[in-house]
Amino acid sequence: MSRSTPLRGVHERLGATLTDFAGWQMPLRYGSESAEHNAVRTAAGLFDLSHMxxxxxxxxxxxxxxxxxxxxxxxxxxxxxxxxxxxxxxxxxxxxxxxxxxxxxxxxxxxxxxxxxxxxxxxxxxxxxxxxxxxxxRSDEYALVAVQGPRAAEILRGLTDADVDGLKYYAILPGVVAGAPALIARTGYTGEDGFELFVLNEHAVPVWDALTEAGRDLGLVPAGLSARDTLRLEAGMPLYGNELTSSATPFDAGLGRVVRFDKPGDFVGRSALERAAQDGATRRLVGLVARGRRVPRHGYPVTREGAVVGEVTSGAPSQSLGKPIAMAYVSEDALREGGLTVDIRGSHEPVDVVDLPFYRRSK
Amino acid sequence: MSSIPEDLSYTKEHEWVAGIDDGLTVTVGITAYAAEQLGDVVYVQVPETGATVAAGDAVGEVESTKSVSDIFAPVAGEIVETNSAVVDDPSLVNTDPYGDGWLFRVRVEGEPEDLLSAAEYGTLTSGES
CATH class of the missing domain: 3.30.70.1400 (Aminomethyltransferase beta-barrel domains)
Incomplete structure (x- = not known):
């Protein structure tokens, strides 16, 4: 049995295509997912993330x-x-x-x-x-509404007494948004400036409606999980279940910097992670850009001269680059040798290895 | 609800077939229902002109942001024309699936089988959505 967020009725009214995500009925897209993606890059998008x-x-x-x-x-x-x-x-x-x-x-x-x-x-x-x-x-009590994009601050500013402009990236403050008590965080998963608003379930619809109204003339559109996925992929952000799994350590994922061995005391996983840090990874998470138009997708083998040397974890056509992009785990040996291809349903298509992220917003 | 034109035939793989009644050359595309399910189409691969195909053969693919699907030959015959406009601009599949978004034409050989009427296709898709 799928669960619904407090905004389910709003999504249905907006004509969203709903999809099951981790046991929740969530909006996949409202109209064109490419248009939603572009709106977040150029203006702003409104997301229901109440499943978090x-x-x-x-x-x-x-x-x-x-x-x-x-x-x-x-x-x-x-x-x-x-x-x-x-x-x-x-x-x-x-x-x-x-x-x-x-x-x-x-x-x-x-x-x-x-x-x-x-x-x-x-x-x-x-x-x-x-x-x-x-x-x-308290997951069952809280809804999460995100407004993301270069015009997010402009949209939120008029709805709250909180000092939106003084709020730094990766900071949070309590405030009242459209009459509802909220935790306002300057965080996101899109590669753009933006805010995440944690509110009690009963306030989700009024907050969503107020943001919609405030963004009406500023290019704000509701955006679904499909756009969220392509936005985070362009921004080089990992997704649990794709790049991150229980069989990968933070070092495998190129995120060893989050492991703080210098803190006092023991922590769960310390000795295993110390070994992982010392041994070095035999495979690495990299960005791939396809030379052709076919898209490397989750689970496709990365190959070199016909031999499997890795696996794609996420892939999608990139609006910002105009080419298919992917993240993949690839063996260090193969990365040194170069000449990588992805087995796209039987044909080995050439790809180039690039630094992550694929997209970085201009400040 | 997506539209299902009365004058076309359909397949279970969500393709439409036009001109089946004259029995010579038919035009093939994907339905509005399929286009909606796929989302924004970003890449279309059509078969080679001149290729001989059997009904049910995978002859191309249509790829969207979230997924990729095979295109099947709905009838046996020879591919006589493909739509280069849709290869250049795959969004035509979304904006005009029954018109400018057509994919290829087949010179039919033998008797086509297993095609659905508009009413039958409507029944099929109402159960899925």
Whole structure:
């Protein structure tokens, strides 16, 4: 049985194509996904991300408990700041990637992916045992509405008393948005400036409607998961289930920087990750740009002279580059030798390896 | 609801076939329903002109942001013409699936089988959406 967000009725009224995503009925697109993608790059898009999980960790030792449970150093995070981090198992395999917000001295909010938040909440509860900290999964109470794009600040500004312009990237502050209490974060998953608004379920529709109205003359459009996926891919951002899985460590994914060995005390996965850091990865996550027009997609083999040397994790036609792009795990040996191809349904199509991200917004 | 023109024939693979009644050369495309399901089409591969195909052969592909699907020959025969405009501008499949978004023409050999009427195709797609 699929679950619905508080905005399901709004999506249906807008004529959205709904799709099952991690057990939720979510909008895939409202009209043309390319138009939605371009609107976020040039103006703004409005997203329902209420399927994401919000887990609160509170108490005098909340920071220390998170230092032990996660790979990052959260106890030194400044109040009102956010950090991208991960939770791994004892073997160093990634259980989820997370954004942790420090709401105040002894209160954190951990935002987890829809497919994983139950596991994350369970692990946080188990791992915080012995710490003076309390873990509460409030995913069912919270909706998440994101406004993303170069005009996002302009759209949000008139709806809130909060200092939107003073809010830094990867920071959060409480405020009232269109009459509703909200946590306003300057974070996102699109490669653009933008905001994520955490509100209680009952406020989701009025907040969505107010943003829609405020953005009417500024090019704001509702945007679905299809656009979200191509936007994050262009921005080189990994997706759990594609680039990130329990069989990859943060080092495999090229995200070793999130692992903070310099923090005090032990943390879950430390010894396995120290070995992984020392050994070096035999494969690496890279960006690929196809020379032809056919698209390398999730699961397609990366090949060299007919032999399999890797696997595509995500791929899509890129609006911004005008060419198909992909992320893939490829063996270091093959990367050194070059001449890579992707087996696209039986034909080996040439690709070029490029640095991530594919797209970077102009400041 | 997507439109299903009365004067065309259809396949279970969501293609339309025009001109089946004159029995000589037919035009083939994908239906509005299929185009809606695919989303924005970004790449179309059509068969080679002159190729001989059997009904049900995979002869090309149509690729959108999220997925890729084979195009099948709905009838046996020889490919006599392909639509270069749709290769250059694949969005024609979305904007005009029954018109400028046509894909190829086949000179029919033998008796076509297993094609659906508009009513039958409507029944098929109403169960899927």
């Amino acid at each position: 999980g919000e887990i609160f960790v509170t108490g005098p030792q909340a920071g220390e408990a998170l230092d032990h449970a996660l790979v990052g150093h959260l106890s030194i995070l400044g109040p009102a700041r956010a950090r991208y981090t991960m939770i791994v198992n004892e073997d160093g395999g990634i259980l989820d990637d997370l954004i942790v917000y420090r709401l105040d001295e002894d209160r954190y909010m951990v935002v987890a992916n829809a497919s994983n938040y139950a596991v994350v909440a369970r692990e946080l509860i188990a791992r915080s045992e012995g710490y003076d900290a309390r873990v509460t999964d």
